[in-house]
Amino acid sequence: MNTPTILDGGMGQELIARTQRTITSLWSTKVLLEEPELVEDVHDAYFLAGADVATTNSYAIHRDRLRDYDIEDQFESLLLRACSIANKSRDKFGSGMIAGSLGPNARSYRPDLVLSIEEGIELYSEIAGILAPHVDVFLLETMVSLKQATGALIGASAHNKPVWLSITVSDEDGSLLRSGEPISQILTLAKQNNAAAVLVNCSSPEAVTQALKVLSGNELVIGGYANGFTRITDNFKTDYASTVEQLETRKDLDPTTYLKFAQDWRALGAEIIGGCCEVGPEHIKVLAQYFKN
DSSP: OOOOEEOOOOSHHHHHHHOOSOOOTTTHHHHHHHOHHHHHHHHHHHHHHTOSEEEOSOTTOOHHHHHTTTOGGGHHHHHHHHHHHHHHHHHHHTOOEEEEEEOOSSSTTOGGGOOOHHHHHHHHHHHHHHHGGGOSEEEEEEEOSHHHHHHHHHHHHTTSSOEEEEEOBOSSOTTBBTTSOBTHHHHHHHHHTTOSEEEEESSOHHHHHHHHHHHTTSSSOEEEEEOOBSOOOHHHHHOTTOOGGGSOBOSSOOHHHHHHHHHHHHHTTEEEEEEOTTOOHHHHHHHHHHHTO
16 A cells, blocks of 8 residues: 555644734634744644645635635735745755645535535636646635535636545534535545545544545545544534634544544545644654654
């Protein structure tokens, strides 16, 4: 079995740990604006830990989110800045991939707010077109429903780069998207749109394991990168001003414990493994040391 590709870990939580500024619902975009050197520090930390991939800090760079802060005019420049910083870090370390992050339209974990497929195609095509010259792969993150994933896949696929589709699943039942739809339907969608990989992210490690059991053995590259929250609360999903500081971090997910979950994912066929929110450089270091030795 080949060595799996090691993704980096969460960006937003690492930035919160490094900044002294007030955290807002604009999340890591605020740091990209005001303290871009911290974004580079995080990329550096992950490459130093052994990650093979730097994920651009562009997850939340959507026109509607920027519009709420009267900075929509910086949409393209912010995307390019996120790419530039990731590339600068990669160049320092001499190798590695750049994954262009395209986060969910509307709010994370909210299938009820997802745009129509047609609107999603337009939105993701625009972002992918800006990212394309500066990244090696598009990473569609935290896709919550079939409708959201369809728009994102079609939009991103128009720009001649490999597309990794990453879904988020129910923490209570990893066989279901957060929309309640069975993740088995993602397999057909991924194959129809030539996705280069199907991943599971921003869900509990236990749920990622459940999901990969469904995705395993279907001739698709699969992978997982879990979060370290106890659960995504209803209040967090419905409060527009919420920040991740309102979510409770698990106390039982140290790097060694996280590795045990990753070993299970690898046994299920995962070829891409990393971390999401609250999974940091120390977790990635343990993954890299284990899987690369």
